[in-house]
Amino acid sequence: MSTEQNIQFCRDHHDHQSCMKTAIAKAEQVCESRNQRFTKLRKRIFELVWQQHKPIRAYDILDQLQQDGRAAPPTVYRALDFLLELGLIHRIESMNAFVGCNNPEKKHEGQFFICNDCGAFVELHSTPINSAISHSAEHSGFEIQQRTIEIMGLCPECKTKQDKQ
Amino acid sequence: MSTEQNIQFCRDHHDHQSCMKTAIAKAEQVCESRNQRFTKLRKRIFELVWQQHKPIRAYDILDQLQQDGRAAPPTVYRALDFLLELGLIHRIESMNAFVGCNNPEKKHEGQFFICNDCGAFVELHSTPINSAISHSAEHSGFEIQQRTIEIMGLCPECKTKQDKQ
DNA sequence: AATAACATGTTATAATATAACATATTGTAA
């Protein structure tokens, strides 16, 4: 038995519409259970984050919003802050970008594996990784409050493509 | 036997002058061995990064430089890029800040444990942490190119202080 | 001394993020 999760890069391969639908349904539940409003605007921005299934930057979201009418940065950042707060999205620090989360039931942090080539990403919650870090911390009395773990590289597909060249 | 390194937060406790001297000596060696110039400006900026023994932001470096005369952002960023390239400093992505490295002999990445309260940090190169991540990646053919691991929390001292309150 | 390579100075501007205050919407209780 392994505590390891399998990395599944899901680009193109899956029914993204239904994938998003599920995410939205979960998000609605999360908001309701915490007495927070999943307003039209927040939903729209949540959809834009999910849309591409890869990290998206705040100003790219803004550009898309502006296609519907005027909008300014605080509109985007406020919605992003709200979604981050509830764990419905995550911020990728090394890219100044945001990704949707599909395990938003409880607030959490993950480990992100992100393809430098195509942008596909996977969020893991690996016990071995977390344990190794916790162990290092406990070792000398460091109290962990927040973990940022962002692994960049090549996803299996892009690696294969590259190997062929 | 353990592959675990001990976290040593060294604020106040140590002879920072000699600590910096050593770092500078190593940096000079690294530059020489790679036929790169450790110019006066680069040395000055390297010292400023090391000075506080905690993460420092580019514009804080700029402010300090400007006390000696005029200086503009590219001056700082170019020096930082040079130092990053040689592995003499690291960038903390989640803080937009930089820290000095005292194992610059070969280019590498580390795991950073940073105190939210006092800013003290430690750079580890933990085999268990790296192995756990590598294992997750290999598991599905992801090729790692770069690791960002930044653990925020409370250092032993600040944790103790807080517990007392 | 001439040249090429490298490093720094300078100006302008791009990209990312927030402060502060005005207005609109929603939820609750009189």
Place this chain on the structure above:
DNA sequence: TTACAATATGTTATATTATAACATGTTATT
């Protein structure tokens, strides 16, 4: 239902972080 408070969004301005582009200076060779 209105009145009020709480929450959310709009709007303008500005802070923070980072780079592009080109001019000038410095260093290492020949």
